Amino acid sequence: xxxxxxxxPAHDSLRARGLRLTAPRRLILELVQATDLHPSATTVYQxxxxxxxxxSLATVYRNLRMLAVHGLLAERADAAGMRFDxxxxxxxxxxxxVCGRIYDVPPLAAAGVRRALGAxxxxxxLDHRIEFSGxxxxxxxxxxxxxxxxxxxxxxxxxxxPGVFRT
Amino acid sequence: xxxxxxxxPAHDSLRARGLRLTAPRRLILELVQATDLHPSATTVYQxxxxxxxxxSLATVYRNLRMLAVHGLLAERADAAGMRFDxxxxxxxxxxxxVCGRIYDVPPLAAAGVRRALGAxxxxxxLDHRIEFSGxxxxxxxxxxxxxxxxxxxxxxxxxxxPGVFRT
DNA sequence: GTTGATGCAAAGAGTTTGCACGTGT
DNA sequence: ACACGTGCAAACTCTTTGCATCAAC
Numbered sequence: 316x317x318x319x320x321x322x323x324p325a326h327d328s329l330r331a332r333g334l335r336l337t338a339p340r341r342l343i344l345e346l347v348q349a350t351d352l353h354p355s356a357t358t359v360y361q362x363x364x365x366x367x368x369x370x371s372l373a374t375v376y377r378n379l380r381m382l383a384v385h386g387l388l389a390e391r392a393d394a395a396g397m398r399f400d401x402x403x404x405x406x407x408x409x410x411x412x413v414c415g416r417i418y419d420v421p422p423l424a425a426a427g428v429r430r431a432l433g434a435x436x437x438x439x440x441l442d443h444r445i446e447f448s449g450x451x452x453x454x455x456x457x458x459x460x461x462x463x464x465x466x467x468x469x470x471x472x473x474x475x476x477p478g479v480f481r482t
Numbered sequence: 483x484x485x486x487x488x489x490x491p492a493h494d495s496l497r498a499r500g501l502r503l504t505a506p507r508r509l510i511l512e513l514v515q516a517t518d519l520h521p522s523a524t525t526v527y528q529x530x531x532x533x534x535x536x537x538s539l540a541t542v543y544r545n546l547r548m549l550a551v552h553g554l555l556a557e558r559a560d561a562a563g564m565r566f567d568x569x570x571x572x573x574x575x576x577x578x579x580v581c582g583r584i585y586d587v588p589p590l591a592a593a594g595v596r597r598a599l600g601a602x603x604x605x606x607x608l609d610h611r612i613e614f615s616g617x618x619x620x621x622x623x624x625x626x627x628x629x630x631x632x633x634x635x636x637x638x639x640x641x642x643x644p645g646v647f648r649t
Numbered sequence: 650g651t652t653g654a655t656g657c658a659a660a661g662a663g664t665t666t667g668c669a670c671g672t673g674t
Numbered sequence: 675a676c677a678c679g680t681g682c683a684a685a686c687t688c689t690t691t692g693c694a695t696c697a698a699c
Binding site: 390392393394397409411412418420429432436437438439440441442443444445446447448449450451452455 | 557559560561564576578579585587595596599603604605606607608609610611612613614615616617618619622
C-alpha cells in the first residue's frame with residue numbers, strides 16, 4: 316500500500332529483474348542513491364528507521380547486498396566495514412584525511428593506464444578504481460582543524476547531501 | 483637467544499624506533515615482506531605457527547597493526563578483512579577475479595592524474611592508489627576455470643611466492 | 650495462492666582488549 | 675630490574691542465517 320507503482324524508476328529497475336518492490340527495499344535504494352557520502356549499513360539503517368521504524372538491520376543488510384549484486388549499488392570495502400555507493404557509473408574517489416569525507420570525482424585518465432597495464436603484463440583489465448586522498452577544498456582553509464566526523468551530518472540531520480560532483 | 487642481532491635490517495628498523503625485536507615480531511615482519519600475496523592476519527598466523535607454534539593469533543594482530551603504524555608494512559581493507567603488504571613503496575594492485583590473487587603492479591601514470599584532479603577541484607592530493615581487476619595472465623588460459631583459492635599455496639606450502647613485479 | 654521478503658534472535662567471522670606472566674634490553 | 679611483549683580467553687563489531695510469519699504479485 317505504500318510501495319511504488321509503475322513509472323517509478325526504482326520500481327522499474329527492480330521489476331525488470333524479477334525483484335519485488337517492498338517498502339524497505341525501495342527506501343534503502345532511494346536513500347543510498349540520494350547521497351554521495353558512501354554510507355555504511357548501520358548509517359543506512361538509522362536513516363531508514365526514521366521513516367520505517369519497524370525495519371530490521373538484517374533487512375538493510377540483505378537489501379544492500381542484493382541491490383549490489385544486481386548492479387543497482389556498488390560496494391566498497393573500508394577498514395570499518397562495507398560502504399555503499401549509489402552510483403554504479405564509473406567514477407573515482409577522494410578521501411579527505413582531515414574530515415573523512417569520501418568525495419566522488421570524475422574519471423580522469425582511465426583508459427590509457429588500463430591499456431598500458433594490459434600491454435605490459437598480459438592481464439585482461441576489466442575494471443579499475445582510483446582512490447585519492449589528501450585535504451579537500453574546505454579543509455585546506457582551516458589550520459590543523461577538527462576532523463569533523465564524516466557522515467554524522469547525513470545520519471543525524473536532513474538528507475541534504477554535500478554534493479560535490481555528480482558523475 | 484633466538485632473536486636477531488645488530489646488522490640485521492629488521493632489527494635495526496625496529497630498534498631505531500625504540501621497539502623490541504622479539505622472535506614473533508621478527509618472523510611476522512619477515513614473512514609479510516617476503517611475499518607479494520598480501521596475506522590476511524589469519525594466513526600470517528598459520529605461517530608463523532609453523533616455525534613458532536606457541537605464538538597466539540592476538541600477537542599476530544598486535545604486531546601487524548603496530549608494524550603498519552610504524553610504516554614497516556601497509557594495510558589494505560578487503561571485503562574479508564584486512565590484508566597486509568610488505569612493500570610500503572608506492573605501487574598499485576591488480577586483483578584477479580578468477581583466482582583471487584592480488585598482484586603488485588608498477589606505478590603507471592600517477593602524476594598527471596593527480597595534477598589534473600588538484601587543478602579541477604582545489605583538493606590537495608597527497609596520495610593515491612589504483613586498484614585494477616580482471617583476469618591475470620595465467621587465468622586467461624583456462625576456460626571458465628576453477629577459481630583457485632588465492633593464497634592457499636603460500637599458506638599451506640613453501641614460502642615460494644609467485645612474484646610478478648617487484649616494485 | 651505462491652513465492653519471495655521480513656523481523657527476530659542466534660550464530661559466525663574478524664579483530665581487539667584485560668590481565669598475569671614472560672623476556673628483551 | 676624495568677617495561678614492553680606475549681598467551682589466553684573473553685569481549686566487541688560487523689555481517690550473515692534459520693525460521694515462522696507476512697505481503698507483493
